[in-house]
Amino acid sequence: xxxxxxxxxxxxxxxxxxxxxEIEQHIAACPACLAxxxxxxxxxxxxxxxxxxYATPAAFKAALHARLAARTPVRATRTPGWLxxxxxxxxxxxxxxxxGLWIARPPSEDPLREQxxxxxxxxxxxxxxxxxxxxxxxxxxxxxxxxxxxxxxxxRDLSMQGYTLLGARLDHVADRQATAIVYRMRNHVIxxxxxxxxxxxxxxxxxxxxRGFGLATWADGGLRYAAVSDIERGDLERFAxxxxxx
Amino acid sequence: MGDAEKxxxxxxxxxxxxxxxxxxARWLTQDxxxxxxxxxxxxxxxxxxxxxxxxxNPKAWFMAIVRNASLDWxxxxxxHGVTEQYDDDEHGNAGExxxxxxxxxxxxxxxxxxxxxICIAALPVDFREVIVLRELEELSYKEISAIVDVPxxxxxxxxxxxxxxxxxxxxxxxRKVKS
Numbered sequence: 001x002x003x004x005x006x007x008x009x010x011x012x013x014x015x016x017x018x019x020x021x022e023i024e025q026h027i028a029a030c031p032a033c034l035a036x037x038x039x040x041x042x043x044x045x046x047x048x049x050x051x052x053x054y055a056t057p058a059a060f061k062a063a064l065h066a067r068l069a070a071r072t073p074v075r076a077t078r079t080p081g082w083l084x085x086x087x088x089x090x091x092x093x094x095x096x097x098x099x100g101l102w103i104a105r106p107p108s109e110d111p112l113r114e115q116x117x118x119x120x121x122x123x124x125x126x127x128x129x130x131x132x133x134x135x136x137x138x139x140x141x142x143x144x145x146x147x148x149x150x151x152x153x154x155x156r157d158l159s160m161q162g163y164t165l166l167g168a169r170l171d172h173v174a175d176r177q178a179t180a181i182v183y184r185m186r187n188h189v190i191x192x193x194x195x196x197x198x199x200x201x202x203x204x205x206x207x208x209x210x211r212g213f214g215l216a217t218w219a220d221g222g223l224r225y226a227a228v229s230d231i232e233r234g235d236l237e238r239f240a241x242x243x244x245x246x
Numbered sequence: 247m248g249d250a251e252k253x254x255x256x257x258x259x260x261x262x263x264x265x266x267x268x269x270x271a272r273w274l275t276q277d278x279x280x281x282x283x284x285x286x287x288x289x290x291x292x293x294x295x296x297x298x299x300x301x302x303n304p305k306a307w308f309m310a311i312v313r314n315a316s317l318d319w320x321x322x323x324x325x326h327g328v329t330e331q332y333d334d335d336e337h338g339n340a341g342e343x344x345x346x347x348x349x350x351x352x353x354x355x356x357x358x359x360x361x362x363x364i365c366i367a368a369l370p371v372d373f374r375e376v377i378v379l380r381e382l383e384e385l386s387y388k389e390i391s392a393i394v395d396v397p398x399x400x401x402x403x404x405x406x407x408x409x410x411x412x413x414x415x416x417x418x419x420x421r422k423v424k425s
Contacts, residue, residue, distance in 0.1 A: 004410075005402050007406075008406040008409065009387070012405070014386070014402075043409060043412065043416075044381060047366070047377065047381040050359040050362050051359075051362055052363055053269055054269045054272040055265070056264055056268040056285075060268075064264075064286055064289060067286065067290070068256070186384075232384055
């Protein structure tokens, strides 16, 4: 029983490196644990793919915002107009506001990383902006991009691996025109950016995080790539490896 | 901090997690109105205690309050163990994904999703909540431990047990279909 729990924690990426290494060694020689791992992986995929994620009803959201505003007594003489707007604003607007704060922050030690995360956040706040060509078919997305730009990023169908292609748009990274290919994993959006960068012919995958978002970057054949999302690190790494695969 | 500023901060740091909170409340209460009641009570309670500096994890803090409100709602009605009817039309996720498949595939996927839903819904609350928090919300053991208010070791054993139970239930529902 104890082994089963530790195995679950290992599958969930919750063990420290030393314990994880021990488990890996054990599993290689233990068919029972290997079978349990396969069973858990299958269950996890199934639950994440098919279990219902209940969306908050829009009418309830609006009513809740109104209730909260009413519970906060505001002196009538000092009620600023933006409060009224703010209180009844939809959630998209709240996120948009956050994106605004974000961009207004002073640049940190890595402006490129900040810019990509800010672009990701901005794209989430506006579904109109997120996707210009909406298609789950790579053979529709790729020609659309080719008509707009002079480089050809790979567009892969990763739906079997749990990453649904939603479409693409044009964006900017590092003052250059970039493509953003948009995927979804459960209810999380992944933006995969690609842009021209002379001299970047082969650069290994690097994972980092900024302000709660994971960022995976690599380069290949004069193009730099960055995948950004709020999915788990392990899922983002898997996505990046699949996106990289020749 | 003025009231207006407080409300704005509350909206942008705590209420930002409304969708996750609602999903949890809905899975716990298994009732549309129960979820709304619980989330509304929890939001008002959270706003009352919100001081603008909600520690490192406002999401876990808010979800813990929502969880408690959901359990209160269940207790008041003595409704532990009652299972909500599964509604195909409401099931957005699977419907979206099947759009490009043939009708037979689609039917199998719908049936699969329905079985899975019934099996998760039938888990005791202690196990159901860790499955929802881990697999649907993708929270860490630490966050789950803060929300459910048990040590990390307990989160670990409950998750393992919950997955064992869920696997058993899925297998027995599969057997029923075959026979």
